[in-house]
Amino acid sequence: MGLLLGASPALAHPHVFIDGGVDFQFSEDETLSALKVTWLYDEFETLYLLASNNLSLNAEGGLDEADRLTLEQKFSDWPEDFDGSAHLMRDGKPVPLEWPSDPKVQLVDGRIQAVFTRALETPLPLSGGNAELAFYESTYFFAFKVTNTPQLRGSSGTCVADVIPFTPDPNDASVLTKLAMLSREETPDDENVGLLFADRIALKCG
Amino acid sequence: MRVIVTAILALAVVAAAAIGIDWSSVTQWVLDQQRAFQTQMAGAVRALKAGEPGAYLALFAATGAYGFVHAVGPGHGKYLMGGVGLGTSVTASRLVGIASVSSIAQAVWAIVLVYGGFSLIAITAGQMTFLAEDILAPASYIAIACVGLILVWRGVRRISQARNQTQHSHPHHDHNHHAHHHDDEACGCGGHHVSAQDIAKLSSRREALALIGSVAIRPCTGAIFLLVIAWQMDILLAGALAVIVMGLGTAALTSLVALSSVTARRLALVTASPTGMQSTVFSASQVCVGLAIIWLSLGLLWVAI
Numbered sequence: 001m002g003l004l005l006g007a008s009p010a011l012a013h014p015h016v017f018i019d020g021g022v023d024f025q026f027s028e029d030e031t032l033s034a035l036k037v038t039w040l041y042d043e044f045e046t047l048y049l050l051a052s053n054n055l056s057l058n059a060e061g062g063l064d065e066a067d068r069l070t071l072e073q074k075f076s077d078w079p080e081d082f083d084g085s086a087h088l089m090r091d092g093k094p095v096p097l098e099w100p101s102d103p104k105v106q107l108v109d110g111r112i113q114a115v116f117t118r119a120l121e122t123p124l125p126l127s128g129g130n131a132e133l134a135f136y137e138s139t140y141f142f143a144f145k146v147t148n149t150p151q152l153r154g155s156s157g158t159c160v161a162d163v164i165p166f167t168p169d170p171n172d173a174s175v176l177t178k179l180a181m182l183s184r185e186e187t188p189d190d191e192n193v194g195l196l197f198a199d200r201i202a203l204k205c206g
Numbered sequence: 207m208r209v210i211v212t213a214i215l216a217l218a219v220v221a222a223a224a225i226g227i228d229w230s231s232v233t234q235w236v237l238d239q240q241r242a243f244q245t246q247m248a249g250a251v252r253a254l255k256a257g258e259p260g261a262y263l264a265l266f267a268a269t270g271a272y273g274f275v276h277a278v279g280p281g282h283g284k285y286l287m288g289g290v291g292l293g294t295s296v297t298a299s300r301l302v303g304i305a306s307v308s309s310i311a312q313a314v315w316a317i318v319l320v321y322g323g324f325s326l327i328a329i330t331a332g333q334m335t336f337l338a339e340d341i342l343a344p345a346s347y348i349a350i351a352c353v354g355l356i357l358v359w360r361g362v363r364r365i366s367q368a369r370n371q372t373q374h375s376h377p378h379h380d381h382n383h384h385a386h387h388h389d390d391e392a393c394g395c396g397g398h399h400v401s402a403q404d405i406a407k408l409s410s411r412r413e414a415l416a417l418i419g420s421v422a423i424r425p426c427t428g429a430i431f432l433l434v435i436a437w438q439m440d441i442l443l444a445g446a447l448a449v450i451v452m453g454l455g456t457a458a459l460t461s462l463v464a465l466s467s468v469t470a471r472r473l474a475l476v477t478a479s480p481t482g483m484q485s486t487v488f489s490a491s492q493v494c495v496g497l498a499i500i501w502l503s504l505g506l507l508w509v510a511i
Contacts, residue, residue: 015427017241042241043248048431051438052331061252110252143237 014143017042020113021148021163022086022133022201030127030157030205034119035097037086038148046112063107075103075114085144086118087134087195095131096121126159126205136198146199159205166197236278243272247432247448255439262444269432269448273309273455276428283308283421283456284463285498286350290417291467293357293495298468304414305460308421313453316425317446320433331434335427342424349420357496364489428452 020038027033041049050056053074055067063071078100088095098119105114124131135144150161250265277284287305290296296304319337323329329337429449436445 014237014240015431017244042244044244044431047248047251047435047439048331051435054438056439057252061256110248143241 014140016045016142018045018085018142018144019147020135020144021146021150022135023148023151023153024156024159024161024203025117026152026154026156026159027123028155029125030155030159031123031125032120032131032203033123033154034117035086035088035133036115036117036153037100038113038115039085039144040108040111040113040147043110046107046110049112057107057110061110063112068105068107071112071114072103072105075100075105075116083138084118085135085137085142087136087198088120088131089134090124090129090131095124126203127157128206130202130204133201133203134195134198135201136194138194140194140197142194143197144194144199146201150201157205159203162202162204164200164202166199236275239275240272243268243275244428247272251432251435251439251441251444254441254444262447265444265448266451269452270455272428273426273452273457274459275455276426277309277456277459283312284460286353286417286421287460287464288467289354289357289495289498291464292471293361293492296468298465300414301464301468302461304417305464306457308418309457309460310450310453311418311422312425312456313429313449315422316429316433317449319425320430320437321442321446324437334430334434338425338427338430346420346424349416349423351500353417353420354496354498354500358493358500359496361489361492361496364492368489426452426456 019040019042022038023036024032025034025036047057049071050067053070055070058064082100084097086097088097098121100116100118103114103116105112107113135146137144146163146165150163152159152161246268247265250261250268254261254265283305287301287308290304291298291301320334323334323337429452432449432452433445436442436448
């Protein structure tokens with residue numbers, strides 16, 4: 001595969017840069033039911049994604065409909081060890097999510113964008129509480145960045161979402177040193193390296 | 207006293223090389239640059255496909271810069287070159303040569319793997335990445351660990367030889383050294399020392415090839431990506447040349463490291479007292495560098511398997 005997360009090489013330094021973000025779908029009164037995840041691949045990875053699937057941009061630099069559908073099909077077929085990119089936490093515990101569904105692929109300014117839904121296994125009432133989402137891939141082969149303002153859809157009530165971008169703490173060089181220590185091609189998979197550099201979205205209700 | 211100071215200095219240099227001190231501040235910068243050059247590469251590839259003039263130049267500029275910047279993030283090949291520069295009496299020009307050849311060999315190997323794999327055995331891009339990450343990477347770590355082992359073995363052997371020599375010929379040893387061999391870091395009183403110096407040198411072609419092979423065996427992921435794109439877009443020559451230029455960019459950086467490690471070793475040895483302790487300091491740092499290389503490469507091997 002090599003196309004999707006999880007099928008990625010287990011040991012790696014960021015080679016793929018993905019912008020995007022997460023929108024939140026509320027079913028009823030301040031109850032979170034699904035995440036809508038957006039990935040916008042970098043220009044180079046866009047070309048690699050196409051090439052590795054025997055596809056290419058057309059003469060106008062666009063994506064033919066048949067090729068777009070092929071890619072959409074690829075994004076319906078997730079590897080067993082898919083690790084995700086949207087990691088939702090409530091009270092420090094991970095909230096289980098359903099497999100990705102309803103993928104939509106399109107070309108945006110020469111970059112492939114994939115949007116898909118991840119429903120919560122159990123809808124999560126958030127009234128008077130909060131949750132946190134970290135946007136990352138654990139081996140850090142893929143470097144994710146929240147670039148879209150999170151949208152709250154449905155009965156979000158008083159809930160608000162704030163993006164907390166990753167900022168290196170100048171007083172704590174240990175994180176960057178850790179990354180620097182690792183060779184440019186290798187990152188250990190026994191550690192959640194990606195989490196160390198993750199952008200986060202804080203969700204607060206009431 | 208000067209000996210102790212020198213030994214500490216030598217160890218500090220080794221430690222700095224091994225731990226990667228001072229790299230933290232450049233890491234974020236490296237990532238930003240890498241992303242920028244990656245985007246530039248993609249733009250140049252598209253321009254090339256569209257037949258725009260100057261696209262070749264743009265592609266080479268982007269890949270050369272990518273190779274250099276990517277290698278700034280402490281890479282394994284660089285640790286190895288730095289370690290060998292500190293831990294053997296290799297000359298600067300020779301080590302720069304080895305560093306350059308290994309980067310270019312790494313690029314050529316990537317071309318052989320991707321183009322060869324696609325044309326001869328119809329390998330898929332996913333299998334290619336698997337080969338690079340899961341088979342060739344561990345192979346490279348093992349090879350590099352062996353180089354570290356050789357360094358340790360040589361250092362230990364030198365120390366034990368020097369000890370034997372001191373026990374047998376103490377009275378005239380220092381005198382001889384002073385009188386005739388001021389500028390030679392391992393003094394030449396008899397066959398023992400000559401052979402000790404010989405084994406510390408990275409002199410044989412076979413050894414140089416082993417060093418080059420241990421680095422080159424593992425192709426760079428960025429190069430593989432570019433070659434996969436070039437193959438599919440049918441711009442084979444441009445892809446191959448661009449990857450060679452990427453290797454030259456990497457070579458420039460690893461050569462800088464090679465040069466500075468040899469300079470650091472010289473500095474440490476020049477300040478050593480002229481009492482014949484240079485060789486002990488040198489041997490000790492050789493053992494430390496060897497251990498550091500073994501530790502780093504086995505650590506990476508451990509997480510790879």
